[in-house]
Amino acid sequence: MDKKDLNYNKINKMYGYMKHNMPVDTFMEKFGFNEKEVYGLVEICKSFGKKIELVYDGKVLVFSKNKKIMPSTSKLPVDSEKLNHIELCVISDTHLGNNHQQLHLLNNVYEEAYNRGIRTVLHAGDLSDGNYTNRPESYYEQFIHGFDEHADYIIEWYPKVDGIKTLFISGNHDFTNNRNNGATLGKWISEKRDDLEYLGQDNHTVVINKVKIMLDHPGGGSAKSISYKLQQKIEGMESTHKPNALITGHYHKSYYMLYNNVHALLAPALCDYTPFQKRMGLSNDLGAYFIDIYADKNGRIQYFEPEEIRFDRKDVWDEVGKDKRKVKKLEIKNGVY
Ligand SMILES: [Fe+2]
Ligand SMILES: [Fe+2]
Numbered sequence: 001m002d003k004k005d006l007n008y009n010k011i012n013k014m015y016g017y018m019k020h021n022m023p024v025d026t027f028m029e030k031f032g033f034n035e036k037e038v039y040g041l042v043e044i045c046k047s048f049g050k051k052i053e054l055v056y057d058g059k060v061l062v063f064s065k066n067k068k069i070m071p072s073t074s075k076l077p078v079d080s081e082k083l084n085h086i087e088l089c090v091i092s093d094t095h096l097g098n099n100h101q102q103l104h105l106l107n108n109v110y111e112e113a114y115n116r117g118i119r120t121v122l123h124a125g126d127l128s129d130g131n132y133t134n135r136p137e138s139y140y141e142q143f144i145h146g147f148d149e150h151a152d153y154i155i156e157w158y159p160k161v162d163g164i165k166t167l168f169i170s171g172n173h174d175f176t177n178n179r180n181n182g183a184t185l186g187k188w189i190s191e192k193r194d195d196l197e198y199l200g201q202d203n204h205t206v207v208i209n210k211v212k213i214m215l216d217h218p219g220g221g222s223a224k225s226i227s228y229k230l231q232q233k234i235e236g237m238e239s240t241h242k243p244n245a246l247i248t249g250h251y252h253k254s255y256y257m258l259y260n261n262v263h264a265l266l267a268p269a270l271c272d273y274t275p276f277q278k279r280m281g282l283s284n285d286l287g288a289y290f291i292d293i294y295a296d297k298n299g300r301i302q303y304f305e306p307e308e309i310r311f312d313r314k315d316v317w318d319e320v321g322k323d324k325r326k327v328k329k330l331e332i333k334n335g336v337y
Contacts, residue, residue, distance in 0.1 A: 009108055009315065011044065011045055011048045011050070012112065012309050013112060013115070014041060014045070015045050015050050015052065015307075016112065016116060016290065016307065016309075017030075017031065018041075018042075018045075018052065018063045018065070019063065019065075019292075020063060020064065020065040020305055021057065021062050021063065021064070022062060022063050023060050023061065023062050024038055024054065024061040024062065024063065025060075025061075027063070035061075038054070039054065042054055042063075049310070050065075051065060052064070052065050053065075065305075065307070080294055080302075080303070082296075083294040083295060083296055083302055083303075084209040084210075084211075084294070084295050084296075084297070085292070085293070085294055086208055086209055086211060086291075086292075086293040086294075086295065087116070087117070087118050087119075087120075087290070087291070087292055087293075088118065088120050088121070088122055088208075088213075088290070088291045088293070089109065089110075089112075089113040089118050089120070089121045089122070089288060089289070089290055089291075090121075090122050090124070090247055090265065090267050090288060090289040090290075090291060091106070091109060091121060091122070091123050091124070091267065091270050091288045091289075092123060092124035092125060092126065092217075092247075092249035092250075092252075092267035092268065092269060092270070093124070093125070093126040093171070093249055093250065093252055093267075093268075093269035093270065093271055094106055094123070094126065094127055094128075094269075094270045094271055095126055095128070095129045095173065095269070095271035095274065096127060096128050096129065096150070096153060096154055096157070096158070097128050097129040097130075097142050097143065097144045097145075097149070097150050097153060098129040098141060098142055098271060098274055099141055099142060099143055099320045099321050099323075099324075100141070100271055100272040100273060100274050100275075100318075100320070100323075101129070101271050101272075101323050101324070102270055102271055102272055102286070102311075102316060102317065102323060103157060103323050103324075103327045104317060104323060104326075104327045104328075105270055105286070105311055105315060105316075106158075106159060106270050107159050107327070107328070107330035109270065109288045109309065110159040110161050110164065110330055111159075111161075111330065111332075112290075112309070113161070113164060113290070114161050114162075114163075114164060114332055116290065118164065118290070119163055119164060119165065120164070120165055120166075120167065120208070121164060121165070121166040121167070122166075122167055122168070122206070122213065122215060122247060123166055123167070123168035123169070123215075123249075124168075124169060124171075124215050124216065124217055124247050124248060124249025124250070124267045125168070125169045125170055125171025125172075125174065125202070125215070125217030125249040125250065126170075126171035126172065126173045126174060126217065126249060126250065127154065127158075127168055127170070127171070127174055127185070127186070127189075128150045128154060128173060128174050128185055129141075129142055129150070129173055129274075130150070130172075130173035130174055130175070130176035130177060130185075131145065131146055131147070131150075131176045131177065131180055132173075132176055133176070133180060135276070137275075138276065141274060141275050141276070143321060143324050147177045147180075147181055147183050147185065147188075150177075150185060151185055151188050151189060151192075154185075154189055155189055155192045155193055156329075157327075157329060158189075158193070158196065159330040159331075160193070160195060160330070160331045160332070160333075161195075161330070161331075161332045162332050162333050162334060162335070164195065165195055165196075165197060166195060166196050166197065167197050167199055167206055167215075168186065168196065168197070168198060168199060168215075169186075169198075169199050169200055169201065169202060169203065169204050169215045169216075169217055169249075170184070170185065170186045170198070170200070170201045170202065170217070171202070171217035171219070171249060171250055172202075172217065172219040172250070174186060174201075175201060175202075178201070184198075184201075186198035186199075186200075186201075199215065202216070202217050202218070202219065203215065203216050203217070205241075205243055207299070209295060209299065210295070210297065210298060210299030211244045211245065211293060211295045211299040211301060212242075212243040212244050212245070212299060213243060213244065213245045213246075213247060214243035214245070214246045214247065215247050215249070216233065216246060216247065216248045216249070217248070217249045217250045218233070218248065218250055219250060220250075222251060222280075222282055226251075226253055226255050226266065227255060227257055227259075229248070229251070230246065230248060230255070230257065230259065230264045230266065231259055233246065233248070233264075234246065234259050234260050234262050234264060235260070237262075242260075242261075242262060243262060244262065244263065244295070244299055244300065244301050245262065245263040245264070245265070245293075245301065245304070246262050246263070246264040246265065247265050247267055248264070248265065248266050248267065249267050251266055252268065252269035252271075252277070252282070252283070252284045252285060253266045253268065253283070253285050254266060254267070254268035254285040254287055254289075254308060254310065256289075256306045256308075258304075263301060263304045263306075265289060265291075265306060267288075267289065268285035268286060268287040268288065268289075268308075268310070269284055269285065269286055269287075270286065270287075270288060271284075271286075272284065272286065272316050272317075272318060285310070286310065286311045286312075286315075286316065287308060287309045287310040287311055288309045289306050289307060289308055289309065290306075290307040290309065291304070291305065291306050291307070292304070292305040292307070293305075
């Protein structure tokens with residue numbers, strides 16, 4: 001394969017098919033690759049910054065992924081068939097309505113989730129760019145304004161994929177509508193779209209097969225250290241309310257750690273740098289996560305694999321407003337696009 005014909009999206013797709021601990025033989029059979037081509041593919045993935053290796057597990061050649069960030073539970077438990085398997089896609093901070101939104105990348109993530117057979121997407125808030133009346137300049141950084149235009153845009157343009165349900169909380173940007181008009185954007189969107197379920201403002205815990213997953217959008221300023229806010233949050237939790245996993249939006253940062261037995265994830269943004277972030281000197285991680293969880297019947301996580309999808313500059317449509325003019329609506333019904 002010629003590297004110039006490849007883009008990050010294609011690489012993400014192939015990288016996603018190469019599962020951690022999957023025997024290379026299984027992959028070759030499934031996709032018609034020979035061993036030499038698999039070695040080549042792994043090298044290409046590495047050149048795009050992916051953490052993947054081919055290693056021998058006994059006599060079997062397998063893929064080994066994300067070595068650095070895997071916790072002690074990195075081996076799939078032997079009795080995995082007795083465990084509940086949960087596959088999720090995690091996204092956050094889409095800021096729809098901002099000139100720097102990246103709806104085509106959001107569509108790309110949903111298409112990938114669909115290809116993987118994922119049924120649940122968790123969104124950790126700031127679905128919309130909202131309306132900060134105390135930041136007059138923000139008006140000029142948006143192509144839609146106010147509650148109705150944001151609601152109509154999201155109802156019409158948010159990816160709609162057969163079989164995929166998106167569970168979302170609201171963030172501080174969405175909350176501006178409550179502050180300005182007492183109107184809850186998430187509630188309104190949820191009533192108009194069956195596939196988008198509003199969970200609440202800022203924080204809500206969803207329970208999937210007894211696994212408690214807390215979605216959090218804390219608001220406030222950025223942290224000095226990327227893990228500090230997560231640690232603080234987990235330390236402040238009462239043991240009875242401690243979730244099995246914590247997914248935090250708002251910081252536009254990507255990070256994973258296992259802390260006090262909570263699998264904690266900072267969800268990256270699916271929006272490019274906004275002028276506000278630039279003015280504040282804030283960095284912006286652009287991407288999403290696909291998560292594989294195996295949990296016992298009491299919801300205790302036995303295996304957690306966060307697969308990070310990161311986009312970079314060449315994937316971004318940075319000409320202001322291009323996304324709103326040129327993006328194609330993603331709607332998949334009965335397998336038809
Ligand atoms: Fe945000
Ligand atoms: Fe936020």
